[in-house]
Amino acid sequence: MILDITERKKAEEAVQHKSIELANAYEATLEGWSNALELRERETAGHSKRVVELTLQICRMLGLPEHELTHIQRGALLHDIGKMGIPDNILLKPGPLSSDEWVIMRQHPLYAYQLLSRIPFLQPALDIPYAHHERWDGSGYPRGLKGEEIPLSARIFAVVDVWDALISDRPYRPAWAKNAAFNYLKENSGKLFDPQIVAAFEKIYQDQENSSSFK
Template sequence: MLPANILVVDDGESVGEVISSILSAEGYLCRPCSTATEALEVLHGRADFHLMLSDLMMPHADGLGMLRKVSLSYPDMPIILVTAVDDVSTAVDAIHCGAYDYLRKPFHRQALLASVRRALEHQHLKRQNREYQTMLESLVADRTQQLTRALGDLERSYDVTLQALGAALDLRDAETEGHSQRVTAYSSALARTMRLPEEMVRVIARGAFLHDIGKIAIPDSILRKPGPLTDEETAVMREHCLIGYRMLSRIPFLRGPSEIVYAHQERFDGTGYPRGLKGGQIPLGARIFAIADTLDAMTSDRPYRLALPPAAARQEIERWSGLQFDPDIASIFLRMPEHLWGELREQISLGASGLLLPSPGHANQQFTVGSAAFS
């Protein structure tokens, strides 16, 4: 280890020489200064001093003032005050101003060396602690980055699984093929326009994508029946909300989406099913989905009619605002540009992934409709 550099400041040259002589004999490299001004100039010229020993009382200088300046500018360098002032309050003031230790003249050689060794050990431990802290921070940052990547990979694997579930449903109900992907895109765009947090947007997207997953358990004789359903068959079909909820709520990362699946057939006025929820009792994601679902249903071909234009869907949603739909969300939907829905539908038709959400800027950069508090 290289010898420590020590700055010795004392207006009494003989005292400074004695201190420097004692320390030099122990292998320390000393730089004596006779004034506070000289000491500050030396410090500004080189910042490699490990320790400073300074007199408290010097002509034309405030020892405590210099102590404050040095301790603020060089916080890693301990300072030992060596003074003839025998006053406890002065010693306390010196410690408060940044001094590491306080030696009273005349001092014993061993007392000086012991104080210097303690101060240098203190500095060494502080540097070690800082290096250790920096290493820990770097390690935590690295581990956090690794964890973020792992969580991202896990989330992508979840979405691949969800796409497989959606594809399985499409195979059973070819009439509505692509419906889940479109309502996912529509719900996401509407949620982002409402300035909801991105994590909530993803929950809503998954709930929208899986809203009909419970239909996997509905018999083909009912699901694919070409004509009207009987009352008994309608009751069975309506069970798909609860079935889907039970399927998904057992999976931790799908508990949020499962609430949307459970409530996606509720109506704002309380006349929906399966629980007859009303207004704010309906999860926000389900209220958003209700508008996306109606938009897609009306603008898609059905065996009994051709697709209607988006303008017709907008009129229908406006007409049923406050009854079937949350009026605040409907108002935001009606202020969004009509061409957006056609663009999203085209993306899906070109083979975009079932859970491909619109880019975060897609909704917000093209238009702004204001923000409100939703719950």
């Protein structure tokens, strides 16, 4: 009987160890996808890491349950994975996109949905890749959701993503000053962005605006 219990414990420990190894492999794969997209898009170095960290900071400030944060973290990391389906001549264009090119670019949340919805462990992480371009007043894409129709994690991420994009250099424009980017978010609170999320972001901004690490 003692031998049987011992063997059972060893088997359980082996299964647990393999589960941890598998989870770590999943996370490493997701980070690899994100890094590959940044390399292809010539994105500002560290963009994905920054938006993930700030998104989780706001989530915790708003009291979201810890068990949801893993899925939110994955969604934030893969927020632009759908851009893998956008042609280089559009994705890497150094100037403004034409109206026809924007039609194609706006397909990337749909591409993300098509890709990630087929992977069971990523289905709970879909909200950000699929809905982070939706806007509070319904002017976003791809589904024209508005207000609280937009998943909360996507509303949080929308503020973070726009902030980081504005304060980073892009091939078609230089980075904005932080105060200008912050004012843009404030001016569009209740229009493009959920006022509750902008208010939470404002608290973080005010607490850390003098810190060189706030980017």
